[in-house]
Amino acid sequence: MNDEIEALRGRFGRFLVFLFWLHVPLHALVALIQGESPLYAALAGTVLAASYHLMWALQGPAPATRYLSAVALMGEAAILLFLLRGHPWQMDMHMYFFAMLALTIAWLDRQAIIVAALAVSLHHLILLYILPYAVFSQAGTVERVLLHAGIVAFQTAVLVWLNGMLIASFQRIGRMSDEIIQKNVALEERTHEAEEATRVKSMFLANMSHEIRTPMNAILGYGHLIGHTNLDDRQRDYVEKIKGAGSSLLRLINDILDFSKNEAGKLVLEMHDFDLRSTIADQVQLVSFDAQAKGVRVFTHIGPDVPAAVCGDPLRLAQVAINLLSNAVKFSAGGRVEIGLEVVERRSGPEGERAVLELVVADDGIGMTLQQQAALYKPFSQADNSTTRRFGGTGLGLAICKQILEQMGGSISVRSAPGKGSTFTCRFEMAEAGALPTSRTLSFDQIRSLRVLATDDNAASREIVQGIFGHWGMRIDLAASGEEALAACTDASARDVPFDLVLIDWKMPGMDGIELARILQQRAGDGPMPVTLILTAYSVDEAMAEAQGIPISAVLAKPIDPQALLDTITMLFAHKDATVEAMPREEVRRNQVDPHLRGQRVLLVEDNEINLEIATELLTQAGLVVDPAVNGRIACDLVARRGDTYAAVLMDVQMPEMDGLEATRHIRGSRPLGTLPILAMTAHAFEEEKNKCLDAGMDDHIAKPVSPAALVALLNRWLKPVVPETGAAGLGSRTAAADPALLLPAELAPFDLATALERVGGKAALLRRLIVSFGKDYGEVATAMNDALARGEPEDARRRAHGLRSVAGSLGLHEVQSRATDLEQLLLLPSSGRAAIDTEIAALDAALRSAVAAARTLEVPGAGAEIAHDAAAADPERAAQALAELRGLLLRRSLRAREAYDKFASASGVPVAERNQHPLCAAVLRLDYAAALDIVDRIDGRAEAESFGDGFDPDAPAVNFVAQRNNS
Structure with a gap:
């Protein structure tokens, strides 16, 4: 209770400091109005304010301060009363005494109230007997003073009584607080064991997550790296199955962690604007390949009144949609799966328009009984829980969906019958958002004016495309084959009304889509080529890789999402000249950082040797230079010495000597946030573990096992390009990598140095070393091929030609690359004669000898010599x-x-x-x-x-x- 009263007195005392000083200009203003000296009036106010301020500074809310404030408050009213003498408002100023007297109750000290009352009485007596002209110049009498005194005494009594009531209330509240504290202590004792059990469970899950993810990182990491090596079909099949099993296990781990977070009430939904249609379309694309493999057709229907942009958590909504879609495809054999999104209600509120949305996923698969439906949302429970299960899964997907939707204020329900499929209905509410930022600069009327040709050998596919464009009010021409499309394009060009847009199916009998695009490119010559979109039900990556070198504008996967198609067309025709060549296979895998970031140096802090090797390989493949450190202490030393050369630090958390959190805090002491990005790369996946990393000063977090695509996306977001380190005194003023002329001549026939430098990201030191190594390693490759053929091993000779082709292309050896390519193709044909092969090897050897001789000119003279020594x-x-x-x-x-x-x-x-x-x-x-x-x-x-x-x-x-x- 005393603490509460002292806190209140402290706040009131500080308020009075400002109140007293505010009276100083007030006194001066009133004096100025009355024709008096504002200086003396302000001086009088200053004396009162300074006296109280000094006492407050020395003793705080002590009794002396309270009593002085009571007198000073009455003095403020007396000064104003004196200044207003002769003014009609002077008698009204007496009310200010009562206001100042009432103010003293905030001290919760009846003595202060009594002192203030005595000061008022003393003031009136002084005015009556010493300065009667100031107030009572005409009718000042003892009786009148006594009347005032009686009023003051009555007010004082009321204030003292109220003060006592307040003190009693504080005491009662204090006793209740003590009782509550005692009960809370007892409650804490009773719940301590439960909380400890929860803590142990959380720590167990966190530790198990870390322990499981560490070997999982090795499995998936090595699987990814092995996939980039030369494998025969059987080995590649094994690797893909290992990666598939590892990914399934990782999904199980993620499901368990998600469910645990939700159960603990730690699921936090993000709130930001996103494109609702695109989010649903992305999930449809994710299941499209599995659906195609099972012969399942996936259809999407999004209502016209569904808002384009909403405010919510797109990742969690996507998690619900992908769970339902994956289940629908998994439990269907052929047939169809439909996903629909509609607005069922709109609500207006103080925060704007809100839409109640209904997401429906229906399939005609195996269906469920009522008993199976009753256990559907129970964790670790599945519709098919027999020992001979045909379908995998964790039994957590729908339980997690239910938790997420309930967090969104929604619900999930199901209608199903055995053999008749299932229909899941989700309801949730989201706020409608404004228009999302977009780069569209093309009107819909402009799109309607385009001339379009769609080519597909499947009649149903042609009908679907025609229906999409017809819905937009557009007429399009259709072709059933590549030959027919080519004839249509030729005729349109001859009539000087060429097509603006050509949609081509990839896999068609006879002339396929890629071949058609190639011929269109050749016929266009130097003139404009129509915007070309490849449509495919197969892998988009494979289509782009096969279309390498052809100006394909975009590749879209089937089934076609109308909104995605419209967005793509709008983007392409808003930037008509922005057609791009199909990316090579390495880029399609998206395992490299953006070009302007390649060659940057990063510090990798990891104590596990396997994880260190995997991460180094992934980062190296991403185009980065890696410095390793096996614990936080070494990392801190490296940052202290060479921090300006690092574009980022990737930090493990659990390490010997100094862990990642302590190391981050140490680094942040000299390099605050916003200077050097520090990214947690750890097996800890819990939200609280991520928060610990962020609290320690890290910028972001990626969980192991590390997805190469996710790692590259993280690096693209956070890497800060740095200037190469400068030389110290006596060692030159710049690095060799900063100036290719220090390492390479202007020309080095037959090497195309400009092309080769571009392929290695402009790193001249690296290119020089590669060329020198080429000169050492490939001088006798022709002899090795002849020996392999003599042993009856043409496959060995073909592998050597293939490897040489790759290296030659990277180093700008165009003739060697061409010769190696021809030889490789020749060795692939069983009908090739030995004479033709020998001729190609001889031609390749001639081109090689020139390249090897040039490469050996870069070797350092005397590099192999022994150092003369004593x-x-x-x-x-x-x-x-x-x-x-x-x-x-x-x-x-x-x-x-x-x-x-x-x-x-x-x-x-x-x-x-x-x-x-x-x-x-x-x-x-x-x-x-x-x-x-x-x-x-x-x-x-x-x-x-x-x-x-x-x-x-x-x-x-x-x-x-x-x-x-x-x-x-």
Whole structure:
């Protein structure tokens, strides 16, 4: 109780400081109006305000302060009364005394109220007997003073009584508070065990998540990496099955974690504007391939009054839709699946328009009995729970859907019968949002004016496309084959009314869609080619890879979503010249960061050797240079020394010596948020674990097992391009990578250096090293092919030609690439004669010899020479250690490599006068780390040939830090 009263007195005391000082200008203003000196009036107010302010500063809400304030409050009213003498309002100013007297009750001190009352009485007596003219200039009498005194006494009594009531109320509240506290303590004791059990459960789930995700990261990571190597069909099938099983296990883990979060009430819905139609369309596309494999047709119907943009959580809504769609496809064999979205009600409120939406997913699959429906939303329960289950799953999907919809204020229901399919109906409410940002600059009338040709060998598909365009009020021409479409385009061009847009099915008998697009491109010549859209029920990635080199504007997957088609057409014709060539297969996999980010350096902090290797490979494939650190302490040291060179830090959480959270807090001490992105890459997937990372100063979070696409998306969002590190004194002013002229000549026939540099992201040091390695490794490839053919192993010769073709294309060796391609095709044909093959190998060898000779001109003279040394002064053990240290520094492109070279030269007994003359020293001084590494390998006698096969990635850095760390 005392604490509450003291808190109230403190707030009131601070308020009075401002109140007293506010009276100073008030006094001056009143004096000015009355024709008095404002200076003296302000001075009187200042004395009162300063006196109280000083007392408050010295003693706070002590009794002395309270009593002084009571007198000063009455003094403020007395000053105003004095200043208004002779004014009609003077008698009204007496009311201010009563206001100031009432104000003192806030002190909750009856003595302060009594002091204020005495001050009022004293004031009236002074005015009556000493300064009667100030107030009672005409009718001042004792009786009148006594009347005022009686009124003041009555008010004082009321205030004292009210003060007592307030004190009693505070005391009663205090006793009740004590009782509540005691009951809360008892309640806490009774619930402690339950809370502890909940905490243990949460920690168990978090730990199990981490422990499961760590090996899962290895399984999926290695599966992804193996998929990029040369595999035969049987091996590729095994790898795909391993990845599929791993992904299924990961979905199970995610479902369990989602369900646990929902059960604990920790599911938090995000609220932001999103495109509702696109969200549903994306989920349909995700199940389209599984549906096609099972012969299931998926149809979408979105009502015309469904708002284009709503405010809510698109990820959770998508989770509901994909669960229902996946189940519908899974439990159907043939037939159809329909997904519909309608507005069933609109509501207006203070926050704007809200729509009650109904999402319906219907199938004609196996259906369910009433008993199965009753257990449908129970966790870990499935309609088919027999020991001979035909359908997999966790039994959590629908339970999670129910939780999400209830969180949205909605519901889910089902109608089903055995053998007659199932219909799930979800209701939820969302606020309608304004128009989303869009790049559309084309009106619908402009779209209607386009001339369109649709080509598809399937009559039903042609009818569907015709119906979509007809709904938009557009007429289109139809063709049933590539030949028919080609004839239509030729005729339209001859009549000078060419088609603006051509939609082509990919897989058609005879002339397929890609071939048709190629012919249209050839016939267009230098003139404009119609905007070309490829439609396919197969893999979009495969279609784009096959269309490489053809100006395909876009590839859309079947079944066609009308809104997606309209959006694509609008975008393409808003930027008519923005047709793009189909991306190569490496880009289709989306495993590389944006071009302007490639070659950036990142710090990877990971203590698990397998995870470190996988993450390094993924980041390297993404086009980044990787520095490894096995714990937080090493990471902090690296950031302190080389932080300006890092575009981001990827940080594990659980590590020895110093964990990721502590390391992040340490780094943030010198590099605050917004300077160096720190991204958590950890097996911890719980929301609270993610929040711990963010609270420690990390910018974002990605859970293991790491999806390469998700990792690249995260890097594209957060990477901050940095300027390459500058040289220190005595070591030059810029890195070799910053200036290709330091490493490569202007021309190097027959290498197309401009093309090759572009393929390696402009990294001249990397290209130089690749060319030197090419000169060492591919000089005798023709001989190796002849030997393989002599042994009766044409497949070995074909693999060598294939590998050479890949490397030659990456290094700009166009003639070698062409010869290797022709030879590979020849070796694929069983009917090829040995004479023709020998002729192609001879032609390839001639082109190779010129390239190898040019590559060998880049080798460092004397790189293989031994360092002249004084054997008596040499310390072989110390020299070996110094050489290993030098190699590590060269791998990290550290400027400390010069210091390490001096240590190595000293330990090797090299005379001081000769140290700066050696090629290794020259390479270190000009920051040619690639050449220096080559010389170190030769000195150490462990030079290893670079291997370039199908897995060679021209945009990836040359340094595999894990592998080279193990080698050193």
